[in-house]
Amino acid sequence: MRFQPPRFISRPRANDAAVHQQEQEDLEKKNAPEVSSAAASELNHPVPEEEGVQRIEALTSSWTWRELILTYLAIYLFFFIHDLQQSIVGTCAPYIASALGDHHSLVAAIQIAALIIGGVVSFPIARVLDIWGRLPGFVMLFILTEVGMIMMAGALTIQTYAAAQVFYWIGQNGTSLSLQVFLADTSTLKNRAIVYAFTTSPYIMTQFVGPLAATNFLTKYGPSGIRWGYGTFCIVYPFAAAPVIGTLWYHMRQTEKKGLMPKRESGRTWMESVKHYVIEFDVVGMILICAGFVLFLLPFSLAGDEAGKWNNGSIIAMIVVGGCLLIIFPFYEKFFAPHMLLPWELLKNRNVWSTCIVAGTLFVSFYCWDAYFYSYLQVVFQQTIQNASYISSTYTVGSCFVAFIVGALIHVSNYFKWIALFAIPLQILGTGLMIHFRQPDQHIGYVVMCQIFIAFSGGAMSLLDEISVMAGTSHDKVAIVLALLNVATQVGGAIGLSISGAIWTNSMPEALMKFLPADAQKDFASIYGSITTQLSYPMGSPVRVAIIKSYALAQRRMTIAATCVLVLALFGVLMWRNINISRVHQTKGTVF
CATH class of the missing domain: 1.20.1250.20 (MFS general substrate transporter like domains)
Incomplete structure (x- = not known):
């Protein structure tokens, strides 16, 4: 069922930091000198990484x-x-x-x-x-x-x-x-x-x-x-x-x-590029969350309609291991991931x-x-x-x-x-x-x-x-x-x-x-x-x-x-x- 329609966004009260930043900008604008529209756009729209x-x-x-x-x-x-x-x-x-x-x-x-x-x-x-x-x-x-x-x-x-x-x-x-x-x-x-x-x-x-x-x-x-x-x-x-x-x-x-x-030239060697993308893609974090969800969800989907399968130890093991990986994921992201x-x-x-x-x-x-x-x-x-x-x-x-x-x-x-x-x-x-x-x-x-x-x-x-x-x-x-x-x-x-x-x-x-x-x-x-x-x-x-x-x-x-x-x-x-x-x-x- 792939109905994934429109998404709107509103002023980030969903993000208190963003609200505070906007209030600070509004306050500063009162005393700031006039700037061009392009400069104003840059202030309101930070450059993405x-x-x-x-x-x-x-x-x-x-x-x-x-x-x-x-x-x-x-x-x-x-x-x-x-x-x-x-x-x-x-x-x-x-x-x-x-x-x-x-x-x-x-x-x-x-x-x-x-x-x-x-x-x-x-x-x-x-x-x-x-x-x-x-x-x-x-x-x-x-x-x-x-x-x-x-x-x-x-x-x-x-x-x-x-x-x-x-x-x-x-x-x-x-x-x-x-x-x-x-x-x-x-x-x-x-x-x-x-x-x-x-x-x-x-x-x-x-x-x-x-x-x-x-x-x-x-x-x-x-x-x-x-x-x-x-x-x-x-x-x-x-x-x-x-x-x-x-x-x-x-x-x-x-x-x-x-x-x-x-076009940008990275200047990296092949091995340096591999290391760079391992960090950029957060490969360890990806493995944790993807493996965790797959191991946790598959038993429910594949054994849910066959009562006898729930007595299989491997089914329980998959759920437990998957759940543990999902629990570990946020802690890894918070304390260890170089790029979250x-x-x-x-x-x-x-x-x-x-x-x-x-x-x-x-x-x-x-x-x-x-x-x-x-x-x-x-x-x-x-x-x-x-x-x-x-x-x-x-x-x-x-x-x-x-x-x-x-x-x-x-x-x-x-x-x-x-x-x-x-x-x-x-x-x-x-x-x-x-x-x-x-x-x-x-x-x-x-x-x-x-x-x-x-x-x-x-x-x-x-x-x-x-x-x-x-x-x-x-x-x-x-x-x-x-x-x-x-x-x-x-x-x-x-x-x-x-x-x-x-x-x-x-x-x-x-x-x-x-x-x-x-x-x-x-x-x-x-x-x-x-x-x-x-x-x-x-x-x-x-x-x-x-x-x-x-x-x-x-x-x-x-x-x-x-x-x-x-x-x-x-x-x-x-x-x-x-x-x-x-x-x-x-x-x-x-x-x-």
């Missing part, structure tokens, strides 16, 4: 409004193909098991593991964007995505598919992050939410076009249609990325020719940690019920594959629509916290109503109504989380705080899936054994493990009624859990500072 950030600021200082709009159009085209490709591949992915043999459960586990790894590596990706620049980072991540798709198109073994998934998701998450950071570089805080809403709007179309295209691939080519899907985008994807790469390369070259960002991956002031920033709590909690709540929602629609409400897909897409489509409204409200009011104080109660209402309406005796329309409530509130919070987390930071910290927010959502998603799997494992089998007729008890295993078998029983038959009752029981418990955890999100929002975004200036030059 990282070369990648310096380069993007030089670019925005040299290009024109027309060039900015053309670049945005190139990014919009890329996001359209990017989102369409994800929609088609996501629909076809379950059929990869048929192409690779009987590895259905293993394929699912690989996809979860790859998603977690793809999210955790947001930290090194953010450092690449800051140190080497936005364009080199985007090109590198695009290549990883392309390599992953090529490997998946030709994968003949499960091992090749596993490696391909890791490449693919690192590239997919990374290209999205790099362009989100670039859009933050080239927009003011008052307009940034609107810019992000515009670039996420392709989801509205691809959520409907993608499943239809995927169905065509599978209908025409059968189980091997997934290979045709990957193969098609191996060809199309470079054409989508070319305008973005070409446009940014051209503008960077023009900036260098104007002397705004001259996460500056200590960010870890202490109230808006940063409270926003991560909010984002993580929202993902816990969402994934508590989402994992089995698609099959629930088909089994309980007898929806077709197409209709079930459309209902499941309500969240994404609704989020994209509400993004424009939220962006406009932030632009007009200059504040964002008040919107969150409306959105979180709406999220609690929509999730709480599901406890009652996700029952077989209710009309499907009420289920859709709850989805709309959750879509509007969740879409607003996706924007507001990013706005809040960036509110107390300077321009050169934008990439790393967005990476931190991405990891928070990965943690929340993994925990939510674990809760969902645990509820399913402990509710569904017991309920089936209780409700199934005696003559169907012998088919328990196939009924429990296969949605195809579940759908084979006609509506109204004793077996189908038993299955529906079991689904209803499990869904009720999932939605109760999802509602309860949202209290933590409300606490997190209350901790936000109420920041006036019109008083924060992160970008300079020609920006939107």
Whole structure:
């Protein structure tokens, strides 16, 4: 679920030091002599340390409004193909098991593991964007995505598919992050939410076009249609990325020719460069936090729906070791890191940690019920594959629509916290109503109504989380705080899936054994493990009624859990500072 829209920033009351500095500057200006506008700009906008950030600021200082709009159009085209490709591949992915043999459960586990790894590596990706620049980072991540798709198109073994998934998701998450950071570089805080809403709007179309295209691939080519899907985008994807790469390369070259960002010679030897980048990238800190999150999250995601696996010592060991590494990380950063991956002031920033709590909690709540929602629609409400897909897409489509409204409200009011104080109660209402309406005796329309409530509130919070987390930071910290927010959502998603799997494992089998007729008890295993078998029983038959009752029981418990955890999100929002975004200036030059 990659809806990561606009981010605004306001005057850093989220950062008391920044507020004090601004007050001091205001006081000094009363007695200071007049200075030029350029000098004033330098006083209000300190020069960033990282070369990648310096380069993007030089670019925005040299290009024109027309060039900015053309670049945005190139990014919009890329996001359209990017989102369409994800929609088609996501629909076809379950059929990869048929192409690779009987590895259905293993394929699912690989996809979860790859998603977690793809999210955790947001930290090194953010450092690449800051140190080497936005364009080199985007090109590198695009290549990883392309390599992953090529490997998946030709994968003949499960091992090749596993490696391909890791490449693919690192590239997919990374290209999205790099362009989100670039859009933050080239927009003011008052307009940034609107810019992000515009670039996420392709989801509205691809959520409907993608499943239809995927169905065509599978209908025409059968189980091997997934290979045709990957193969098609191996060809199309470079054409989508070319305008973005070409446009940014051209503008960077023009900036260098104007002397705004001259080429620098490091003067370092090869070994000195290795040492330099080990320190700059904080390699030890990266290993601690990436290994810690991967070891901590994988057991929850891979063993959460199989009760027997929790008795495995290696699962417990992974959680313990991962947790220890995450505990060690902040102490290493504070006392030993020569160049901190996460500056200590960010870890202490109230808006940063409270926003991560909010984002993580929202993902816990969402994934508590989402994992089995698609099959629930088909089994309980007898929806077709197409209709079930459309209902499941309500969240994404609704989020994209509400993004424009939220962006406009932030632009007009200059504040964002008040919107969150409306959105979180709406999220609690929509999730709480599901406890009652996700029952077989209710009309499907009420289920859709709850989805709309959750879509509007969740879409607003996706924007507001990013706005809040960036509110107390300077321009050169934008990439790393967005990476931190991405990891928070990965943690929340993994925990939510674990809760969902645990509820399913402990509710569904017991309920089936209780409700199934005696003559169907012998088919328990196939009924429990296969949605195809579940759908084979006609509506109204004793077996189908038993299955529906079991689904209803499990869904009720999932939605109760999802509602309860949202209290933590409300606490997190209350901790936000109420920041006036019109008083924060992160970008300079020609920006939107």
